[in-house]
Amino acid sequence: MNTFGNNFMITTFGESHGPALGVVIDGCPAGMALSEIDIQPHLDRRRPGTSHLTSPRKEGDKVEILSGIFEGKTTGTPIALMVRNENQQSKDYEELKEKFRPGHADFTYQEKYGIRDHRGGGRSSGRETLSRVAAGAVAMKCLAARGITISGTIREVHGKTNTVEMENEILSAKSTGDSVGGIVQVSAIGCPVGLGDPVFGKLDALIAGAMMGIGAVKGVEIGDGFSAASKFGSENNDQMTADGFLSNHAGGILGGISSGQEIIVRIAVKPTPSIAKVQQTRDIPGNVCEISIGGRHDPCIVPRIVPVAEAMLALVLMDCVLEMEKYK
Numbered sequence: 090m091n092t093f094g095n096n097f098m099i100t101t102f103g104e105s106h107g108p109a110l111g112v113v114i115d116g117c118p119a120g121m122a123l124s125e126i127d128i129q130p131h132l133d134r135r136r137p138g139t140s141h142l143t144s145p146r147k148e149g150d151k152v153e154i155l156s157g158i159f160e161g162k163t164t165g166t167p168i169a170l171m172v173r174n175e176n177q178q179s180k181d182y183e184e185l186k187e188k189f190r191p192g193h194a195d196f197t198y199q200e201k202y203g204i205r206d207h208r209g210g211g212r213s214s215g216r217e218t219l220s221r222v223a224a225g226a227v228a229m230k231c232l233a234a235r236g237i238t239i240s241g242t243i244r245e246v247h248g249k250t251n252t253v254e255m256e257n258e259i260l261s262a263k264s265t266g267d268s269v270g271g272i273v274q275v276s277a278i279g280c281p282v283g284l285g286d287p288v289f290g291k292l293d294a295l296i297a298g299a300m301m302g303i304g305a306v307k308g309v310e311i312g313d314g315f316s317a318a319s320k321f322g323s324e325n326n327d328q329m330t331a332d333g334f335l336s337n338h339a340g341g342i343l344g345g346i347s348s349g350q351e352i353i354v355r356i357a358v359k360p361t362p363s364i365a366k367v368q369q370t371r372d373i374p375g376n377v378c379e380i381s382i383g384g385r386h387d388p389c390i391v392p393r394i395v396p397v398a399e400a401m402l403a404l405v406l407m408d409c410v411l412e413m414e415k416y417k
Contacts, residue, residue, distance in 0.1 A: 096411035101220035105209030111171035119165030192362030225400020263388035266365030291345025308357035312340025
């Protein structure tokens with residue numbers, strides 16, 4: 090399951106400590122101007138080593154376009170994008186050859202496949218998401234040409250909503266060898282009415298699946314989400330006038346189809362599982378042991394997950410846009 094989408098299809102490849110990561114995009118419309126300049130700013134927002142709040146791993150994350158572009162424009166053929174790893178420190182993970190990190194995918198990968206890349210988690214590493222961000226940047230440019238824009242923001246870190254308090258929570262966790270999670274919101278403005286297909290191709294279902302496909306995400310809300318469960322129908326319904334809706338509790342989606350309003354999505358991001366604090370675990374033979382995880386890890390994934398969530402929303406919307414355009 091390394092391929093996502095039906096019309097705007099992407100296949101990601103590579104591991105955290107391999108030579109490179111990348112993505113092949115199939116289905117991008119021809120004739121759109123595209124260069125590395127369109128993609129790099131999105132990768133820069135996701136890359137590590139940019140502040141004291143993120144992993145100190147230093148990576149340039151410079152994207153290379155290998156195919157699908159001629160004379161500066163897309164040709165309609167597969168677009169291959171690649172980012173080379175430059176700052177792996179695989180020795181930091183030697184202890185993990187035998188031990189499973191609590192909260193990580195080490196145990197399930199080992200049990201399912203009988204083998205795993207213990208260096209940074211391989212494909213289960215958050216570094217895999219740079220491939221999605223690169224593809225999402227291309228999708229966002231396609232959407233922008235259709236008047237659709239996507240943005241994301243941090244709503245909460247460890248229960249705090251003030252910027253200074255959020256930063257303090259991250260630094261406090263870092264100082265004790267721990268980590269924290271939070272909530273991110275992403276939205277899309279300018280979507281036409283009609284994206285999404287009932288019954289099993291509902292737009293909100295596709296978005297929820299895409300967001301849950303991000304490794305650190307443990308919950309998704311569309312519109313008012315869980316808070317809608319405590320409201321009366323008269324409070325929750327988005328009443329209408331001749332000019333449109335009076336509110337947007339539904340988050341821009343009704344019956345699984347976009348309503349033309351702003352699409353609003355929130356995701357719950359868990360604390361980084363790789364922490365220095367001593368924890369109990371087990372090894373491959375089944376022996377109970379302790380582990381303290383070294384290496385370079387984010388004390389909070391939330392700041393770097395914003396462009397990833399934006400990318401996944403863009404990929405879903407672009408896929409649905411192309412599906413709708415088939416019938417025009």
